[in-house]
Amino acid sequence: MIDKVYCADVKPEMEGKRVKLAGWVYRKREVGKKVFIVLRDSSGIVQVVFSKELNEEAYREAKKLGIESSVIIEGTVKADPRAPTGAEVQADKLQVIQNVDFFPITKDASPEFLLDVRHLHLRSPKVASIMKVKATLVQAAREWLLQDGWYEVFPPILVTGAVEGGSTLFKLKYFDRYAYLSQSAQLYLEAAIFGLEKVWSLTPSFRAEKSRTRRHLTEFWHLELEAAWMDLWDIMKVEEELVSYMVQRALELRRSEIENFRKDLTTLKNAVPPFPRISYDEAIDILQSKGVEIEWGEDMGADEERVLTEEFESPFFVYGYPKHIKAFYMKEDPEDPRKVLAADMLAPEGYGEIIGGSQREDDYDKLVQRILEEGMNPEDYQWYLDLRKYGSVPHSGFGLGLERLVAWVLKLDHVRWATLFPRTPSRLYP
Numbered sequence: 001m002i003d004k005v006y007c008a009d010v011k012p013e014m015e016g017k018r019v020k021l022a023g024w025v026y027r028k029r030e031v032g033k034k035v036f037i038v039l040r041d042s043s044g045i046v047q048v049v050f051s052k053e054l055n056e057e058a059y060r061e062a063k064k065l066g067i068e069s070s071v072i073i074e075g076t077v078k079a080d081p082r083a084p085t086g087a088e089v090q091a092d093k094l095q096v097i098q099n100v101d102f103f104p105i106t107k108d109a110s111p112e113f114l115l116d117v118r119h120l121h122l123r124s125p126k127v128a129s130i131m132k133v134k135a136t137l138v139q140a141a142r143e144w145l146l147q148d149g150w151y152e153v154f155p156p157i158l159v160t161g162a163v164e165g166g167s168t169l170f171k172l173k174y175f176d177r178y179a180y181l182s183q184s185a186q187l188y189l190e191a192a193i194f195g196l197e198k199v200w201s202l203t204p205s206f207r208a209e210k211s212r213t214r215r216h217l218t219e220f221w222h223l224e225l226e227a228a229w230m231d232l233w234d235i236m237k238v239e240e241e242l243v244s245y246m247v248q249r250a251l252e253l254r255r256s257e258i259e260n261f262r263k264d265l266t267t268l269k270n271a272v273p274p275f276p277r278i279s280y281d282e283a284i285d286i287l288q289s290k291g292v293e294i295e296w297g298e299d300m301g302a303d304e305e306r307v308l309t310e311e312f313e314s315p316f317f318v319y320g321y322p323k324h325i326k327a328f329y330m331k332e333d334p335e336d337p338r339k340v341l342a343a344d345m346l347a348p349e350g351y352g353e354i355i356g357g358s359q360r361e362d363d364y365d366k367l368v369q370r371i372l373e374e375g376m377n378p379e380d381y382q383w384y385l386d387l388r389k390y391g392s393v394p395h396s397g398f399g400l401g402l403e404r405l406v407a408w409v410l411k412l413d414h415v416r417w418a419t420l421f422p423r424t425p426s427r428l429y430p
């Protein structure tokens, strides 16, 4: 391994110090008898100067370098307020690992082209910043979950039944029968709470979702929690504490990356408990008062949620949805059987739903009835129904779409930018 200094660690205080850098040519320009290279590595960028006087051979080689050439450079640090980071490296040694004649991504590349060459696009500092923020959000979630006593579990991805409706299931051949790709780990997490009480998992979830919106992927990363002995109001508290911790920690550890994407941090700073809570009924009233055509009992789509988010400067909850627009496993509201004990968390600034959660139906007969009402076969859910026969307890849980959280935190225009290799109906490559 090369004993190198990271680009971002080259600081004015290191004036006079010799350093070795290894990375890729991000920008290049020639001025007089000097070649200015902006070198890029995982940490960021630094300016490197090759001059004819210092080392003529290195200077000649540097002149030939193309964008994204890989190089190892040695030189001396010089404080320079004009350099992008306040310091530059005056290079006297250059080892070219690979010179690149032409890099296909240029400044005016269209979003579609960038996705076609996503394997090359991933190296851009902008994409790297998104991935760093995503990693930090997950790190923060782990920190919070650990200190709050949740066990991480590893549920299956190959499954036999739907959680979130049959229409978005990916079906695949499994030897002489069929299997599906998991839409949600929820049902398996429910099984796990009987041994572990508070469990979580981070898995890919799959939805054969044909709708082309800025918030749908066919494969996304799903952070799911499930807990015994918690009702809807308990799990909502968990949701706001977890999301708040994730966002505040990202602000603490990734402030500069976040500021590259959004200047205004208000809504992120506002993400501290308690998040505002409104009922579905209130949400419908607000929408109607704003001229949106929606009746009680109708589901809210992205458009309706966008209008609703205008009312809030932080994430907020909508609870108490009508039963018939929500999934079969949600517990009926004992005070109003038209409704279920469900709550979604919506992100402000037009983003909308980032979490779907609920208290689960823990009564065997009611759950069978709900499965039948949804036109499904209780035999397909025999093991799941068993959980309501052997020590059933009140329990609740939720799922957070990681890319949707990242999209809001960084104000991205589409969730596809928040994942390494996005999968959508039209995109399976690279």
Ligand code: 4AD
Residues within 6 Å of the ligand: 163, 164, 183, 184, 185, 186, 207, 209, 215, 216, 217, 218, 219, 220, 222, 224, 225, 353, 354, 355, 356, 357, 358, 397, 398, 399, 400, 401, 402, 403, 404, 415
């Ligand atoms: O609301 P959903 O469908 O809920 C469930 O899957 C529950 N079984 C989760 C649980 O209770 N354990 O999905 C949960 C979240 C959504 O709020 C959204 O953030 C994200 O998953 N999500 C998607 N993200 C990107 N692309 C898609 N197609 C998504 N579908 C859901």
